[in-house]
Every structure is written in structure tokens, then in C-alpha cells.
Amino acid sequence: MDQLILSGVLVIALLSLLASGVWVAFSLLAVGYLAIELFTSVPVGQALATNAWSASTKWSLAALPMFIWMGEILFRSRLSEDLFGGLSPWMARLPGRLMHVNILGCSIFAAVSGSSAATAATIGKMSLPELKKRGYDEQMMIGTLAGSGTLGLLIPPSIILIVYGVAIEESISRLFIAGILPGIMLVSLFMGYVMLWSALNPSRTPPAEPRIPLRERLKASRRLIPVLMIIVGVIASIYFGVASPTDAASLGVLFSLLLSWFSGSLTWKTFLDGLLGATRTSCMIAFILAGAAFLSVAMGFTGIPRELASWIASLNLSPYALIAALTVFFVVLGCFLDGISIVVLTTAVILPMIDAAGLDRIWFGIYVVLVVEMSQITPPVGFNLFVLQGLTGRNIFKVALAALPFFLILMLSVVLVVVFPEIATWLPQQMN
Amino acid sequence: MRSYLDHLYRISGYIAAFFLFAIFSVVIIQVALGLIDEILLVLIGKAFGLQISGYARFSGYFLAAATFFALAHTFKEGSHIRVSLVVQHLPEGLRRWVEVWCCAVAAVLSGYFTLQMASLVHDSYRFNDVSSGLIAVPLWIPQTSMVIGLVILTLALVDETLRVLLGQRPSYADAEGLLDQTSDETSDLTHR
Amino acid sequence: AENWDMPTPYPEGNFHTQNIIQFAEDVEEATDGELTITVHSNGSLIEHPEIKNAVRGGQVQAGEFLLSLLANENAIFQIDSVPFLATSYEEAGKLWEVSREKTEELLAQQNLKVLYAVAWPPQGIYTTEKLQTIDDLSGTSFRSYNNTTERLAQLAGAVPTQVEVPDLAQAFSTGRVDAMITSPSTGVNVKAWDFLDYYADTRAWLPKNIIVVNQDAFDALSPEVQEAVMEAAGEAEARGWEMSMEETKTQTEVLAENGIEVYEPSEELRDSLLEIGETMSAEWAERAGEEGQKILDAFLAN
Numbered sequence: 001m002d003q004l005i006l007s008g009v010l011v012i013a014l015l016s017l018l019a020s021g022v023w024v025a026f027s028l029l030a031v032g033y034l035a036i037e038l039f040t041s042v043p044v045g046q047a048l049a050t051n052a053w054s055a056s057t058k059w060s061l062a063a064l065p066m067f068i069w070m071g072e073i074l075f076r077s078r079l080s081e082d083l084f085g086g087l088s089p090w091m092a093r094l095p096g097r098l099m100h101v102n103i104l105g106c107s108i109f110a111a112v113s114g115s116s117a118a119t120a121a122t123i124g125k126m127s128l129p130e131l132k133k134r135g136y137d138e139q140m141m142i143g144t145l146a147g148s149g150t151l152g153l154l155i156p157p158s159i160i161l162i163v164y165g166v167a168i169e170e171s172i173s174r175l176f177i178a179g180i181l182p183g184i185m186l187v188s189l190f191m192g193y194v195m196l197w198s199a200l201n202p203s204r205t206p207p208a209e210p211r212i213p214l215r216e217r218l219k220a221s222r223r224l225i226p227v228l229m230i231i232v233g234v235i236a237s238i239y240f241g242v243a244s245p246t247d248a249a250s251l252g253v254l255f256s257l258l259l260s261w262f263s264g265s266l267t268w269k270t271f272l273d274g275l276l277g278a279t280r281t282s283c284m285i286a287f288i289l290a291g292a293a294f295l296s297v298a299m300g301f302t303g304i305p306r307e308l309a310s311w312i313a314s315l316n317l318s319p320y321a322l323i324a325a326l327t328v329f330f331v332v333l334g335c336f337l338d339g340i341s342i343v344v345l346t347t348a349v350i351l352p353m354i355d356a357a358g359l360d361r362i363w364f365g366i367y368v369v370l371v372v373e374m375s376q377i378t379p380p381v382g383f384n385l386f387v388l389q390g391l392t393g394r395n396i397f398k399v400a401l402a403a404l405p406f407f408l409i410l411m412l413s414v415v416l417v418v419v420f421p422e423i424a425t426w427l428p429q430q431m432n
Numbered sequence: 433m434r435s436y437l438d439h440l441y442r443i444s445g446y447i448a449a450f451f452l453f454a455i456f457s458v459v460i461i462q463v464a465l466g467l468i469d470e471i472l473l474v475l476i477g478k479a480f481g482l483q484i485s486g487y488a489r490f491s492g493y494f495l496a497a498a499t500f501f502a503l504a505h506t507f508k509e510g511s512h513i514r515v516s517l518v519v520q521h522l523p524e525g526l527r528r529w530v531e532v533w534c535c536a537v538a539a540v541l542s543g544y545f546t547l548q549m550a551s552l553v554h555d556s557y558r559f560n561d562v563s564s565g566l567i568a569v570p571l572w573i574p575q576t577s578m579v580i581g582l583v584i585l586t587l588a589l590v591d592e593t594l595r596v597l598l599g600q601r602p603s604y605a606d607a608e609g610l611l612d613q614t615s616d617e618t619s620d621l622t623h624r
Numbered sequence: 625a626e627n628w629d630m631p632t633p634y635p636e637g638n639f640h641t642q643n644i645i646q647f648a649e650d651v652e653e654a655t656d657g658e659l660t661i662t663v664h665s666n667g668s669l670i671e672h673p674e675i676k677n678a679v680r681g682g683q684v685q686a687g688e689f690l691l692s693l694l695a696n697e698n699a700i701f702q703i704d705s706v707p708f709l710a711t712s713y714e715e716a717g718k719l720w721e722v723s724r725e726k727t728e729e730l731l732a733q734q735n736l737k738v739l740y741a742v743a744w745p746p747q748g749i750y751t752t753e754k755l756q757t758i759d760d761l762s763g764t765s766f767r768s769y770n771n772t773t774e775r776l777a778q779l780a781g782a783v784p785t786q787v788e789v790p791d792l793a794q795a796f797s798t799g800r801v802d803a804m805i806t807s808p809s810t811g812v813n814v815k816a817w818d819f820l821d822y823y824a825d826t827r828a829w830l831p832k833n834i835i836v837v838n839q840d841a842f843d844a845l846s847p848e849v850q851e852a853v854m855e856a857a858g859e860a861e862a863r864g865w866e867m868s869m870e871e872t873k874t875q876t877e878v879l880a881e882n883g884i885e886v887y888e889p890s891e892e893l894r895d896s897l898l899e900i901g902e903t904m905s906a907e908w909a910e911r912a913g914e915e916g917q918k919i920l921d922a923f924l925a926n
């Protein structure tokens with residue numbers, strides 16, 4: 001009961017702070033402070049400092065600013081324009097046309113980056129101005145980016161699968177492999193939705209660019225080569241064992257700098273603008289991450305997530321009912337905490353339930369990622385929403401509304417993975 | 433005074449950018465060294481283990497410095513995210529007080545954060561805490577970068593609180609996104 | 625009644641964590657609930673590198689960490705990780721016996737009271753090719769994460785390659801590293817058979833996890849409760865070492881069951897490794913100074 005009142009107080013405090021316009025990072029810090037100060041005897045200042053230090057100096061986090069910087073460089077060069085110019089003749093007959101670049105771009109990028117914020121930020125920086133210029137529907141633009149940005153977590157490599165794999169002592173490579181089919185499924189669902197939507201809303205799709213013969217099309221495709229070289233270079237550096245994800249991100253920056261230099265669009269000014277832009281965006285995300293990490297540690301001290309999870313455990317539900325209850329639990333928690341925190345705070349309590357219910361741990365990992373991906377696009381605390389608000393200047397609820405169909409598709413994919421667990425388990429089983 | 437402060441925020445942003453560039457440089461040099469080793473192994477059958485010891489650790493420290501030095505600059509440029517849906521629909525008079533509230537809350541939190549970080553630095557210094565792993569870095573050094581960044585942020589927030597209190601337009605209100613600003617929250621502040 | 629928060633670095637299923645959970649239950653039972661301990665495993669509350677300082681500052685009352693993590697503070701903390709110095713449970717126990725007092729003294733300067741320490745299973749070398757002699761390591765990328773592993777790799781003629789824990793699986797499966805030295809437990813945890821084929825049971829060293837409490841938090845307890853804590857700690861230490869031995873046996877078997885070839889190093893390989901060990905012992909003694917030499921002498925004397 002205490003926990004319930006406490007949770008209520010904290011949720012109301014967070015909502016009031018956010019609604020009154022206090023910056024997200026500060027709101028999270030304030031609520032973390034309240035949680036510890038009011039409900040534990042832990043020295044709150046010390047907890048804040050220790051946590052800020054360890055959350056802000058993570059090696060795996062260093063990939064984020066590098067990817068964002070790469071997006072800034074490409075945005076300022078002609079390369080992103082070339083990408084869309086080269087692709088557009090090929091997509092002319094596909095309903096939704098260049099809108100699919102958001103989804104495919106995010107899924108290719110997800111194979112390089114382990115975080116969804118980096119995925120949405122990098123692709124968004126390149127594609128938003130191009131799509132806007134070509135007259136695509138704004139809401140759909142934002143929605144596809146918010147939705148497919150979450151692929152960063154599902155398609156390997158994935159920070160959250162690493163965190164989960166370490167917690168359950170399961171093979172991380174197996175978890176990575178298990179993410180592939182659900183990732184492809186989600187990409188198809190997203191693309192299917194875009195096609196359906198475009199077919200139903202022809203008035204909100206820009207007129208098709210004139211058809212051009214194959215030879216012209218191939219000629220136009222030459223413009224794709226530089227960008228493809230970057231993508232192939234970065235992916236190859238990871239998969240041939242030269243680079244860790246952060247290394248690969250820095251290589252991406254190097255390639256982008258070199259290419260925009262050769263193409264003549266790199267000047268001292270564009271270089272500095274790009275670097276400063278990346279500095280600001282990554283500062284914004286890292287500061288919110290620090291606030292979220294502090295709130296998460298505060299939750300650890302108060303024990304709320306643990307208690308909630310144990311309460312679910314005490315209900316002794318059947319496997320399907322358990323999954324349904326956990327989905328509600330994760331979605332609600334996901335509105336306020338970031339995905340990785342949820343996994344860290346609750347696996348110790350949830351895993352015994354999973355084992356008792358006879359569910360496969362690898363399958364559960366994929367399920368968790370899908371559910372946690374939703375938390376990236378649910379207000380008030382959703383990282384992809386913050387990233388897109390930063391990019392577009394549109395307020396968070398507008399962004400969240402645009403992302404709603406993709407939230408529902410994620411929900412559908414959870415149902416599919418529950419009904420057909422083989423989607424997640426078949427590939428890793430082939431490894432034996 | 434005004435221009436001194438604005439210079440300070442901007443310079444602090446440049447320092448942050450420098451640290452971001454430092455991450456890039458360290459990682460690229462490390463990758464290059466590894467590549468040279470691979471090539472040597474093929475050519476002369478021997479690698480030398482060329483590398484920057486503890487480069488991952490250094491990148492982490494640079495990242496913290498980049499994040500915290502950038503805080504004030506990012507704030508002034510309006511790049512920190514907030515929910516302005518309610519604020520934008522308030523009548524102008526009330527809205528000013530809400531902006532004062534936002535800045536003041538942030539200033540108090542930032543001030544508290546600064547003191548606590550400074551106390552962490554003091555502890556690290558007193559106990560001679562060093563990093564674990566390949567290189568023993570005294571922890572107070574990278575931690576100090578965070579304190580300096582927070583001091584500048586606190587200054588910027590106090591500065592902003594006073595400005596808004598005196599009836600000036602908040603400087604963070606000029607931010608623009610990639611999509612043009614027509615019907616959105618930041619624009620009506622701009623056009624005030 | 626008093627409640628302590630106790631962060632630990634390893635997952636719930638790890639034998640160290642299991643031992644600590646048992647310790648917490650023992651304390652609760654022995655004190656009739658006067659003192660309860662909430663164990664936060666897997667770095668979920670405080671991350672590994674910060675645990676010591678969090679206990680020191682009183683943010684949490686107790687905690688566990690890998691003792692040799694403090695090697696850069698004082699070389700004494702690293703004695704259990706000098707390669708080929710103590711290579712069996714018996715020797716590791718002796719080494720802890722002779723170094724315990726100095727370790728406690730050093731940690732007491734940071735307001736930390738030592739409850740107990742438990743050894744990890746001995747460290748062996750995982751590779752993609754079977755090692756016949758030390759020359760087979762020449763030119764391989766050898767995972768290093770601290771100065772011991774880096775120096776060991778260098779002396780063995782391998783290329784020390786830094787790989788952080790989050791990058792581990794990927795680094796091995798893409799061939800960025802092709803050898804590592806760690807315990808059978810860690811090998812099983814990361815499912816080493818997914819990317820490695822051979823395990824040389826070199827028993828290079830037995831690192832320890834240490835369990836500490838904040839001295840002020842301990843002093844605030846009543847004498848009866850203090851006594852109950854120390855008693856439970858003594859039991860946990862004895863139980864932990866037993867568990868560790870059992871762990872070595874079962875986890876080495878798990879490695880074999882999953883297709884890793886477990887083998888004893890050849891005479892020749894063993895000799896080369898011992899030679900490296902001697903070099904590193906000498907280097908350690910130099911770093912650790914007079915105090916270190918005293919401990920080393922006491923260990924070698926019996």
C-alpha cells in the first residue's frame with residue numbers, strides 16, 4: 001500500500017514538472033531526488049554524484065555522439081541529397097515511395113548501432129529535410145522515424161540484449177541471432193503499413209516523379225555510390241572484426257568527412273557547424289540519460305519496480321496471463337523509465353517467474369526488447385520522442401501521436417511473437 | 433557583463449566540441465594502430481600490439497567532459513528538450529511567471545548537483561581514488577570537468593532566471609527544428 | 625529493525641551472489657530480523673567500479689567487488705592475480721591468510737571493514753587453436769582488460785587487445801580477439817563454445833571477490849547483531865570456498881559437454897608460463913615495495 005501511494009506521488013510529481021515546462025532531464029533529476037529523500041534514508045546527494053559519474057562515462061555510450069556527428073556531416077554535405085535522388089527513381093512504383101527510406105535506412109543503420117536514439121537521430125537528420133522538400137506528409141515522416149528508430153534495439157548489435165544476456169547468463173550471440181527474424185518481421189510490418197496508408201491516402205502523398213527509362217535510372221544511381229561506400233565500410237568494419245561499435249561509429253565519421261571533402265562540400269564552417277550541432281544533440285540526450293539513470297537508481301533504492309514485479313509473481317498466473325500482465329507492467333513502467341533501466345531493475349525478480357512458467361529465456365529476451373521498444377515512443381518519457389522533438393521542433397505529443405500507429409504495430413508484433421514463438425527461437429536453435 | 437557571460441557559454445560549448453573531437457581522434461588512432469598491426473602480421477609475421485592503453489576509458493572521460501561542458505551552451509541554444517504544450521497556451525503574463533518557475537527550478541537543481549559533484553571530487557582527491565584497468569588516472573581530474581560544466585550551467589540558469597524575471601524573452605526560445613516553425617510552440621515566443 | 629542495501633556486481637545465478645543471498649538470510653535469521661540485507665545483484669543498483677566508494681561514503685552499507693580491481697590504488701590488492709604464484713585452492717587460501725591483515729588495514733583507511741573473501745575458480749586460457757607451446761600464442765589477439773592481462777599477453781608474445789565487456793561477444797564472434805584468460809565460470813557464462821574451441825587448464829591464478837561493510841554502519845549495530853554478522857560472514861567464507869571448488873569442477877565439465885576441448889598444458893608450455901609468472905612476480909614485488917615483499921616471503925616460507 002505504501003508503495004502504491006509512493007508511486008502515485010512520484011508519478012504526479014513527474015507529470016506536473018513536465019507539464020509546467022521544466023526540462024526533461026531536470027524533471028527526472030527532481031523526481032529521483034524526491035523518491036530518495038522522502039522514502040529512504042540514503043544520502044541522496046552522494047547517490048546523485050556517483051550515479052552521474054558512472055552513467056556519463058560509459059564506453060558504450062561514446063558511440064552515440066559519433067553516430068550523431070556522422071548524421072550532421074552527411075546532412076551538411078550533398079551526400080544525403082544524392083542518396084534520395086539516387087533512390088527515388090527506383091521507388092517510384094512502390095506505394096509510399098521514399099517514405100520507405102526512413103524504415104530501410106533505420107534498419108540498415110540498426111545493424112551498426114546498438115541504440116535506438118542514435119538510429120533515429122542519424123537517419124532523421126538526413127531524411128527529414130529531403131522528404132520535407134519533396135512534399136511528403138509530415139506526420140508520417142515523424143512516425144516512421146520514431147517507429148523504425150526502435151529497430152536499433154532489436155536488430156543486432158543491441159545494447160539492451162547485451163544487458164539482458166549478462167543478467168541471465170545467456171549467450172549474447174544467440175540473443176543477437178534471435179533478434180534477426182523478429183527484426184525482419186517488424187520492418188515488413190512497418191513497410192506494409194506505409195504502403196497501406198499511402199494507398200488509402202493518395203491526397204497526402206506527393207505526386208510521383210516522372211518515370212524515367214532504366215538507363216537513366218542506372219545513371220542516377222551513381223549518386224548512391226558514396227553513401228553506400230560509407231554504409232558498407234562501417235558494417236564491414238564491425239563484421240570483419242576490425243572494430244567495436246564505437247570504433248565503427250568513429251570510422252563512419254571519418255568516411256563521411258573524407259567523402260564530403262572529396263565532393264567539395266566540406267568547409268571549415270560546415271565542419272564546425274556539424275561538430276557543434278552534434279555536441280548539442282548528444283549533450284541533450286546524454287543529460288536526459290543521466291537524469292533517467294538517477295531516477296532508475298532511486299527506484300532501485302525505493303524498491304518499487306521489485307515490489308510490483310513480486311506482486312505479479314504472487315498472482316501465480318498461467319503463462320499467457322503472465323505475459324499479458326507483464327506486458328501491461330512493462331508498458332506502464334516504460335512510460336516513465338527508459339528500457340534498459342526497466343530490464344536492469346526487474347530481471348532478478350521476473351526471471352524466476354519466467355522459469356517457473358516454463359518460458360524460454362531467449363524467447364523472453366526478444367519479447368522484452370519488443371515491449372521495451374514501445375517505451376521509446378510512449379510519452380512522457382520516450383527517448384525517440386525526445387530525439388524527434390529535438391530534430392523537428394514539433395512538441396512531444398505531436399510526435400507521440402505520429403508514432404501511435406507504430407506503437408500499435410509493435411503491440412501486434414508482440415502478439416505474433418507470443419502466438420508463434422518460433423519467430424524468435426527457430427534461428428538460435430539452428431546454432432546447436 | 434552580458435557579453436562576457438555569453439562568451440563564457442559559447443567557449444564552454446567549443447571546449448565540449450573539442451572533447452567530442454578528442455573521442456573521435458583517440459578511437460581513430462586506436463583503430464589505425466590495430467590495422468597497422470594486422471598488416472605487419474601479414475607482411476613480416478609479427479605484430480607489436482600497438483595501441484593506446486585504456487583508450488576506452490579515456491573515451492568515456494572525454495564523453496563526460498563533452499556532455500557537461502556543453503550543458504550551458506545547449507541550454508542557451510534551446511536544444512534541451514521540454515514539454516511546452518501547456519506553456520504555449522498560457523496568457524502572456526502568466527507565461528512569464530511559468531518560465532521563471534522553470535528556470536528557477538532548474539537553477540536550484542543544477543546548483544545542488546554542482547555541490548554534490550564537487551563533494552565527489554573532494555572525496556576522490558582525499559582518498560587518492562584512481563581508475564581501475566590499464567591506466568591509473570586520478571579520478572578527480574575527469575570528475576572536475578563535470579563540476580566546471582555544472583558551474584557554468586548553474587550560472588547560465590541563474591542568469592536566465594533574472595533575464596526572464598526582468599521581462600526579457602528567454603534566450604532558449606529561438607530554437608528551430610529541421611521542419612519549419614509555423615504552428616509550433618517555440619514560434620509564438622519568437623514573434624512576441 | 626535495520627535494513628542494509630548491498631550491491632553486488634555479478635548476476636543472480638553466479639555462485640558468489642548465491643553465497644551472499646544465503647549470507648543475508650543467515651543474518652536475518654540469526655538476528656531475528658533485527659538486521660535485514662537487501663541484495664542488489666548484477667550491478668543493478670551500483671555498478672561494479674563504484675561499489676567500493678558507495679560503501680565507503682555510506683550510500684549503501686555493504687557491498688562486494690573484485691579485490692584486484694583496486695590494483696591501481698595499491699599493488700597489495702593485486703597479489704591474488706600475480707600469475708602462477710598461487711595456483712590451487714590450498715595455495716590461494718594460504719595467500720589470503722598471509723595477506724589478509726594488510727588488506728584489512730588498507731581498507732580500514734577507507735572506513736571499510738572486511739567481512740570475508742571468496743576465490744574464483746582458477747584462470748585458464750581459451751583459444752581457437754590448441755596450444756602446444758607458448759609460440760602458438762605468438763601474434764594472436766589476446767583479450768586484455770587490466771595491466772596483469774596486458775603484461776601477460778606481451779610476455780607470451782601475443783597482441784594484447786582491449787575489449788570491453790559489452791563488446792565481448794561481438795569481438796569474439798567477429799575474430800577481433802582469438803584468445804582470453806579467464807575462469808571456467810566466466811567461460812560458461814559467456815558461452816565460450818559459441819566462438820572458442822580449446823581450454824588450457826593452466827590454473828594461472830585465483831582472483832578473489834571481497835565483501836565489505838561501512839565501518840560506521842557496522843559500529844551502529846548492537847554488539848549481539850555485530851557478532852551475528854561476523855559469525856555468518858565466517859560461515860559464508862568457508863561455504864564460498866567450497867562452492868568455488870565445486871564450481872570449478874562442474875563448470876569445467878559444462879565446457880567439455882558443449883564441445884570445448886579441455887586439456888592440461890604440455891610440460892613445455894607449462895615451463896614457459898611459469899617463467900612468465902616469475903618475471904611478473906618480480907615486477908609485482910617491485911611495485912608493492914617492502915610490505916609486498918614481506919607478504920611474498922611469508923607465503924613462500926610455508
Ligand code: NA
Nearest residue numbers: 110113152157
Ligand atoms: Na542494433
Ligand code: NA
Nearest residue numbers: 334375378381
Ligand atoms: Na516511454
